[in-house]
């Protein structure tokens with residue numbers, strides 16, 4: 001058999017997986033109504049509580065991040081209820097669209113792609129319009145690499161009596177997410193992002209107020225019934241047969257993450273973000289998000305240099321160096337590319353990717369002094 005070349009997945013999920021996680025996925029199947037399974041479930045649930053810094057009850061649903069978003073909507077609401085959705089990229093737009101599909105009355109607070117939400121805009125809108133039942137927002141808008149000021153936005157929503165429903169799918173682990181301290185009512189995450197695990201599971205935490213809303217919501221739900229999932233979670237089970245290899249992977253991932261420590265994981269993502277941004281800027285490339293204070297710690301979107309095609313960069317990086325970069329999404333399709341630095345990533349990988357990017361640009365006819373990006377990245381690392 002031919003030895004496969006190492007692949008470098010520089011996406012904002014799915015992420016590369018550590019060897020111990022890959023091995024764990026090959027574990028034998030279990031009886032999902034038995035005690036061994038319940039122990040596994042409890043360990044994974046404890047890990048989710050630890051990462052999200054929450055005492056709220058959590059549930060885990062088979063499916064992807066979008067499954068969790070759908071579950072939040074179809075459990076908490078009744079048709080016609082008013083929600084406010086912050087829209088600033090493809091995932092936040094998805095959340096708003098989904099709410100409309102479920103018959104909710106959606107008001108959008110929209111921003112240009114690449115901008116973060118401004119707390120003062122939210123305050124003004126809530127003072128002028130409303131009342132709304134809930135605020136829907138994405139913590140880290142993965143399509144544009146924007147990190148929203150979640151703590152301030154959630155505080156304003158709470159003052160105005162709204163439930164805060166957060167898609168934290170690509171922010172978890174990269175940046176602080178103290179769910180209880182920030183008063184977040186529903187927080188949605190997914191296994192393939194910051195969890196060091198493969199796709200297949202969406203995890204949600206719900207505050208007591210959010211659970212009360214589930215009791216009242218009249219939208220139809222069946223496999224995504226959160227109250228049913230909570231009943232089973234209390235017995236360390238899921239209502240339906242769970243994706244066992246994902247749970248086994250999560251258990252192994254949590255062992256590594258607990259060993260590294262929550263603050264250290266966040267600090268590593270911050271450093272990688274700074275290194276990537278510095279390297280790209282040194283190459284004369286324009287970042288989609290110029291202000292580092294609102295820049296994602298999971299992914300960095302960037303415009304190619306003038307005269308170079310974003311898709312050509314992705315192709316050469318993939319074909320010559322086996323590095324997979326993210327593409328621009330929807331209205332940014334073909335205009336940018338995105339470097340993911342989320343999950344099982346480190347300084348050597350990021351420096352290697354920047355070095356290969358230098359060579360790629362050279363091959364595409366854009367002159368680069370070798371070492372330009374890596375030197376700038378090293379300098380950023382020294383300073384952070």
Ligand SMILES: Cc1ncc(COP(=O)(O)O)c(C=O)c1O
Nearest residue numbers: 064065066091140142169170190
């Ligand atoms: C912020 C955000 N929300 C939602 C999703 C959708 O998640 P999934 O593809 O797991 O359904 C993603 C995936 O990239 C995301 O980054």
